[in-house]
Every structure is written in C-alpha cells, then in structure tokens.
Amino acid sequence: MNARVHPCEAALASLPPRLLVAVSGGVDSVALLESLVRTGRQPVVLHVDHGWRPESAAEAKQVRALAKKHGLKILVHKLRTTKRNEAAARAGRYAFFAEAAKKLRLRDVVLAHHADDQVETFLLQLLRGSGSSARGMEPETKRGGLVLHRPWLALWKKEIVAYARARKLSWSEDSSNADTRHRRNLIRKRLLPYLKKLTGTETPRHLWRAAEIARAENEWLDELCAPLANRRELPVAELRAAPLAQQRRTILRWLQARGTADIAFADVESVRRLLTDREPAKVNLSGNRFARRRAGLIFIA
Amino acid sequence: MNARVHPCEAALASLPPRLLVAVSGGVDSVALLESLVRTGRQPVVLHVDHGWRPESAAEAKQVRALAKKHGLKILVHKLRTTKRNEAAARAGRYAFFAEAAKKLRLRDVVLAHHADDQVETFLLQLLRGSGSSARGMEPETKRGGLVLHRPWLALWKKEIVAYARARKLSWSEDSSNADTRHRRNLIRKRLLPYLKKLTGTETPRHLWRAAEIARAENEWLDELCAPLANRRELPVAELRAAPLAQQRRTILRWLQARGTADIAFADVESVRRLLTDREPAKVNLSGNRFARRRAGLIFIA
Numbered sequence: 001m002n003a004r005v006h007p008c009e010a011a012l013a014s015l016p017p018r019l020l021v022a023v024s025g026g027v028d029s030v031a032l033l034e035s036l037v038r039t040g041r042q043p044v045v046l047h048v049d050h051g052w053r054p055e056s057a058a059e060a061k062q063v064r065a066l067a068k069k070h071g072l073k074i075l076v077h078k079l080r081t082t083k084r085n086e087a088a089a090r091a092g093r094y095a096f097f098a099e100a101a102k103k104l105r106l107r108d109v110v111l112a113h114h115a116d117d118q119v120e121t122f123l124l125q126l127l128r129g130s131g132s133s134a135r136g137m138e139p140e141t142k143r144g145g146l147v148l149h150r151p152w153l154a155l156w157k158k159e160i161v162a163y164a165r166a167r168k169l170s171w172s173e174d175s176s177n178a179d180t181r182h183r184r185n186l187i188r189k190r191l192l193p194y195l196k197k198l199t200g201t202e203t204p205r206h207l208w209r210a211a212e213i214a215r216a217e218n219e220w221l222d223e224l225c226a227p228l229a230n231r232r233e234l235p236v237a238e239l240r241a242a243p244l245a246q247q248r249r250t251i252l253r254w255l256q257a258r259g260t261a262d263i264a265f266a267d268v269e270s271v272r273r274l275l276t277d278r279e280p281a282k283v284n285l286s287g288n289r290f291a292r293r294r295a296g297l298i299f300i301a
Numbered sequence: 302m303n304a305r306v307h308p309c310e311a312a313l314a315s316l317p318p319r320l321l322v323a324v325s326g327g328v329d330s331v332a333l334l335e336s337l338v339r340t341g342r343q344p345v346v347l348h349v350d351h352g353w354r355p356e357s358a359a360e361a362k363q364v365r366a367l368a369k370k371h372g373l374k375i376l377v378h379k380l381r382t383t384k385r386n387e388a389a390a391r392a393g394r395y396a397f398f399a400e401a402a403k404k405l406r407l408r409d410v411v412l413a414h415h416a417d418d419q420v421e422t423f424l425l426q427l428l429r430g431s432g433s434s435a436r437g438m439e440p441e442t443k444r445g446g447l448v449l450h451r452p453w454l455a456l457w458k459k460e461i462v463a464y465a466r467a468r469k470l471s472w473s474e475d476s477s478n479a480d481t482r483h484r485r486n487l488i489r490k491r492l493l494p495y496l497k498k499l500t501g502t503e504t505p506r507h508l509w510r511a512a513e514i515a516r517a518e519n520e521w522l523d524e525l526c527a528p529l530a531n532r533r534e535l536p537v538a539e540l541r542a543a544p545l546a547q548q549r550r551t552i553l554r555w556l557q558a559r560g561t562a563d564i565a566f567a568d569v570e571s572v573r574r575l576l577t578d579r580e581p582a583k584v585n586l587s588g589n590r591f592a593r594r595r596a597g598l599i600f601i602a
Contacts, residue, residue: 126427127500129507133514186499194495198487199428206430209566213434214515216546221518223544224525243524245517265510 008163009035011151012110019043019149020101020109022093023066025059028112030066030171031164032152036110037070043110045074046100048093059172075100098144113137113150116157119204120187122211127187129265132252135218136211154208221249229253233297240275247272255285258300262286274298309464310336312452313411320344320450321402321410323394324367326360329413331367331472332465333453337411338371344411346375347401349394360473376401399445414438414451417458420505421488423512428488430566433553436519437512455509522550530554534598541576548573556586559601563587575599 012035021036021043023029036043045067049060060076067074077096079089097109118136125134141148152160164171195203228239228250239247251271255263263286270283274293282292291300313336322337322344324330337344346368350361361377368375378397380390398410419437426435442449453461465472496504529540529551540548552572556564564587571584575594583593592601 126511127496127504127507129503129510133518134511183500191496191499195428195492198492199484202430203428206428209430210427210435213546213549213566216544216549217434217518217522218546220544220546221522243517243521245514245519245521248514248517265514 006035006163006166007155008032008152008160009039011155012036012039012041015041015110015149015151016108017041018106018108020046020097020104020106022046022048022097022109022111023063024048025063025066025172027164027169027171028114028152028157028160030169031160031167032110032112033066033070034167034169035163037072042070042072044100044104044106045072046097046109047074047076048089048096049076049078050089051079055172062170062172073104094143094146098146101146107145108147108149110149110151112152112160114152114155114157114160115208116188116204118153118211119192119207120184122207122214123187123191124184133214133218134211135214138215138219154212156204221245222253225250225253229257233299236275236293236296236298247275255291255300260285260287260289260300271298307336307464307467308456309333309453309461310340312456313337313340313342316342316411316450316452317409318342319407319409321347321398321405321407323347323349323398323410323412324364325349326364326367326473328465328470328472329415329453329458329461331470332461332468333411333413334367334371335468335470336464338373343371343373345401345405345407346373347398347410348375348377349390349397350377350379351390352380356473363471363473374405395444395447399447402447408446409448409450411450411452413453413461415453415456415458415461416509417489417505419454419512420493420508421485423508423515424488424492425485434515434519435512436515439516439520455513457505522546523554526551526554530558534600537576537594537597537599548576556592556601561586561588561590561601572599 008031015036019036019041021029021033023033023045024047033043033045045063047060047063049056064074064076075096077092077100079092101107101109122134122136125132125136137150137153139150139153141150192204225246228234228242229252231254234251234254239250242250248268251268252263255267255271260267267283267285271285271291274281274283274291275298281294282290284290285300289300291298309332316337320337320342322330322334324334324346325348334344334346346364348361348364350357365375365377376397378393378401380393402408402410423435423437426433426437438451438454440451440454442451493505526547529535529543530553532555535552535555540551543551549569552569553564556568556572561568568584568586572586572592575582575584575592576599582595583591585591586601590601592599
C-alpha cells in the first residue's frame with residue numbers, strides 16, 4: 001500500500017459520519033468495515049445470521065470478534081426463514097436494518113455492493129423482462145426510514161480483494177450463493193465468463209458503463225414523470241399529449257405508487273391503450289384489480 | 302392463411318404509398334416485397350450485389366426475376382468493396398439508396414429488419430460499451446435525404462419464415478453472414494442460444510421489451526437534450542444545473558453534432574468535468590481536437 005488513499009477508502013469520502021454497516025463476513029463487507037474504520041468512522045455493525053447454512057454460526061462469531069477488535073457496537077439478527085427463500089430473507093434483512101436504525105436513532109446503512117454486483121444486477125434486470133428499464137443499483141436509495149449507501153459501485157471485486165489482502169484481513173467464503181441466489185449465480189458463474197470469452201475481457205466494463213448511463217437516465221426520467229405519476233388518477237388528455245416513453249413510465253410509476261404488484265410491460269401497454277382507444281374502458285391488472293377510464297381520468301379499482 | 306390480414310401485412314399499414322424497398326434475396330426481404338405487393342403497393346426494388354460472394358450474381362438474377370414477376374422497377378448496384386469490410390459495404394449500400402431515391406424523387410426506403418435483428422442490435426450496443434445508451438433500431442430513421450422505415454421490428458423471424466412458406470416464396474439462404482458480420486453472428490449463433498438455455502426461451506422477448514422501452518426513452522431524452530446540444534457552444538452554468546443524465550446526453554449529442562468521431566463514455570465524462578472543475582480548462586478528444594472552456598462556454602477547437 002502506498003501513501004495515497006486507497007480507492008476503497010477514497011470512495012467513502014461523502015458518506016455521513018454516523019452509520020450502520022451490514023457485514024456478512026465475506027470479503028466485501030469485511031473490507032468495507034476495515035475501510036470505514038481506517039477513515040475514522042465508528043459504524044455500528046449489523047450481521048444477519050441466515051441460519052440455514054451449517055457455517056452461519058461460525059460466521060456470526062467471526063463478525064462479533066471483528067466488531068469487538070475495533071470496539072464497535074454490533075447487532076446480530078437470526079432470520080427465522082428455514083427455507084432457502086431469498087425474497088423472504090431479503091425482506092427479513094431490511095426489516096432488521098430498519099429496526100436497528102430506529103432503535104439507535106440512525107438512518108444510514110452502508111452496503112458493500114461493488115461493480116461486479118452492479119453488472120450482475122443490470123443483466124438480471126435486462127433478462128427478467130419486467131416493465132421497467134434495466135438500470136442497476138443506485139448509490140443511494142431511500143427504503144422505508146433508511147438511506148442505503150453503496151459507495152463501492154464503481155470498484156471491482158478484484159480491487160476489493162486486493163485491498164483485503166494488503167490489509168491482511170480474514171474473511172469467510174460465502175458458500176450460500178450457489179444455493180440461495182440461483183439466477184444471479186447463473187449470471188456470475190456462467191453468463192459473465194461466457195461473455196468475456198465471446199466478446200472480450202472488457203465486456204463487464206462495457207456493461208458497467210451501460211448500467212451507469214441507464215441508472216442516471218432512469219433517475220432523471222423518474223423525476224420528470226413524478227408530477228403525473230404521483231396523482232391519484234391519471235389525466236387522460238395530458239398524458240396522451242406526452243411522448244410515448246413518458247406515457248409508459250408515468251403509468252408504470254403510477255401503478256407502483258398505487259400498490260399494484262408484478263407489473264409487466266403488457267400491463268403498462270394495456271393501461272396506455274386507455275389513453276387512445278374508445279373500447280375497452282377497463283383493463284385487468286394483477287391481484288383482481290383493474291384500471292378504468294371515466295370522465296377523462298384513469299383510476300384503479 | 303386465414304382471412305384475417307397477416308401480421309406481416311398488417312404491420313405495413315402506416316407506410317407511405319410510394320416506396321423503395323431493399324431486397325437482398327434472403328427470406329426477410331423477399332417476404333417484405335411480397336407483403337408490400339399484396340397490400341397494394343408498387344415499390345421500386347433496390348438490390349446490392351456485394352460481389353465478394355460466389356453466389357451473389359445468382360442472387361441478383363433471382364431478385365431481378367422477382368421484380369419482373371411483379372412488374373416492378375429494379376435498380377441493382379454492384380459494390381466495389383472487394384474486402385469483406387462491413388462498414389464500407391454499409392456506407393456503399395446507403396449511398397446507393399440515397400442516389401436511387403434522388404433519381405426517382407422518392408425518399409422512403411423500407412427495410413426488413415425484424416425482432417430478432419432488434420435483439421441482436423440491442424445486445425451489440427450493450428456489449429460495445431460506447432458513450433450512448435443501448436436502444437436498438439428505430440422504426441423510422443432520417444438518414445441524409447432518406448427516411449428508413451422498419452415496420453417489422455415487432456415481428457419475429459419465425460413469423461416471417463412462416464409467412465414466406467405459406468405464400469410459397471423462394472429465397473436465398475444468406476451465407477455471407479458468417480464471414481461479414483462477425484460480432485453480430487457471435488451474438489446470433491452463440492450468445493442468444495446460450496442465453497435461451499441459461500435463462501429460458503422467453504429471454505429474447507424480454508430483451509426485445511427492454512430494447513423497446515430503451516428506444517422510446519432514448520427518443521424522448523434526445524428531444525429534451527436537443528435545445529442545448531444543437532448550440533454551437535455549451536453554456537456551462539445552464540448545463541451544470543441540469544441532472545447528471547442530461548449533462549451526459551447533451552454533451553454526447555453536442556460532440557456528435559460537432560462532428561467528433563468515436564465518442565467514448567470517458568470523453569463525455571472529461572467534457573463534463575469542465576462544468577465543475579477549475580482545472581484543466583481543456584480536454585483532448587479524438588482526431589487531434591479538444592474541448593475548451595472559456596467565458597462560461599465550452600467549445601470545440
């Protein structure tokens with residue numbers, strides 16, 4: 001390590017001073033904790049014990065020891081999901097973060113997501129074919145009462161591992177991935193290596209840039225659509241006069257804001273036809289709900 | 302074929318009456334010609350003889366016979382590119398289209414690009430990692446004095462082949478692809494089959510939808526950026542106040558409008574730093590050109 005600030009530490013410069021940090025015990029989060037401490041912070045450590053893995057108790061112990069070494073407060077939460085249900089585990093994790101933050105009167109949680117994670121997320125979103133654009137993760141997301149920070153989205157895993165090695169850290173290899181995050185692991189372990197072979201080793205960097213461009217555009221487009229999307233009813237004439245992409249995104253965000261689950265592109269397009277077609281004046285949505293046009297407005301019932 | 306209008310023909314409804322159509326002799330363009338004639342049009346046929354392939358003379362002959370059968374005017378252009386240079390061939394093709402259109406006082410050219418082509422183009426753009434967003438092809442593009450129409454972007458190759466079979470058409474198998482369009486063929490013949498195996502047969506549809514969403518958003522964003530991007534100089538204070546994505550896209554479109562070639566994401570970001578950083582006030586661009594900030598404006602020299 002030379003005297004210049006390492007990129008892993010430099011990337012933390014704009015974080016707020018009082019923080020929670022999620023530490024699984026894997027190399028990313030162990031390196032994140034190290035870099036937070038080395039840049040003068042005393043974050044509260046959050047660890048989730050997923051329970052279903054044989055080594056999870058040992059990992060929790062290791063993270064506790066790490067927190068103790070640095071003199072940091074630690075909260076460990078044991079998830080009750082016995083099945084390998086990633087959606088439930090995720091919900092449980094964030095519920096724990098929110099509860100911990102509330103108790104400690106904090107709101108900022110730092111996560112170790114990095115550039116490789118960003119590329120995987122972007123590919124997952126692209127291949128999933130939902131009604132939204134693919135855009136990767138945000139460096140800052142509000143979620144419930146929390147602000148989630150991802151300061152490492154521009155750093156590659158290998159830079160983080162190099163940092164962890166240079167700092168002589170020890171970490172657990174995360175063996176749960178293969179079991180719990182099937183689709184993401186297909187992307188990581190099969191698609192990305194295949195792409196690198198097929199279209200060159202620079203491919204992940206190209207995808208990262210595509211995600212970064214899309215992410216910023218997504219943010220801007222959401223801002224532009226918010227005034228209409230946040231209304232209770234959509235005004236037909238006003239939305240009909242907007243560009244196609246604005247119609248689609250406004251309908252998508254409006255459906256989401258009104259609590260509609262699993263919005264497919266086809267749902268957005270069905271609602272969009274209410275802007276122009278005389279018939280039908282009603283389209284079905286998931287969960288026995290429907291969108292209806294009446295008196296120049298579209299509403300959900 | 303039932304009595305309802307086939308999707309291949311229905312998709313042509315909004316084309317202008319007087320047209321040029323590019324016919325290579327492959328299934329897509331032969332089916333396109335058929336569907337144009339069946340919907341009552343008399344397009345002028347354009348055929349490019351790429352010359353370097355052994356079967357190209359036979360193909361030209363076949364396309365001539367097809368035009369004759371329908372009583373259509375045909376123009377054949379023999380490209381002089383002896384090397385398998387796809388960029389030169391493409392430029393030669395469009396130069397021929399433009400010349401033919403001018404001579405005949407027409408401006409609308411119909412192309413047979415379909416949904417599979419769209420997915421390939423989208424993946425190519427994503428994996429290429431340029432400064433632009435991936436967005437696929439437009440259903441209508443202005444290019445020089447031409448308007449290029451792609452009415453079949455929502456139809457899959459297999460629907461077109463089924464149409465061609467039902468109409469008992471004959472066509473040439475395009476053997477040039479493997480040689481002349483290396484990267485696109487890697488996508489078509491290796492990446493897409495791999496993706497279907499890995500993430501499901503619906504993957505091309507998901508990618509098509511992602512491209513369609515991105516395409517419409519791209520169009521809208523370009524409109525929003527045009528007022529600044531079309532200026533001779535970029536106004537620093539005004540652009541600095543804009544969202545990140547607007548800064549990036551405005552700079553990209555401005556560089557393109559000012560004739561800068563091969564704009565990478567890094568070039569856009571360099572110019573963007575001129576908005577905020579005091580030093581340097583000048584950044585290098587490709588082709589020995591540079592962007593400079595002076596008196597609140599950014600200009601190219």
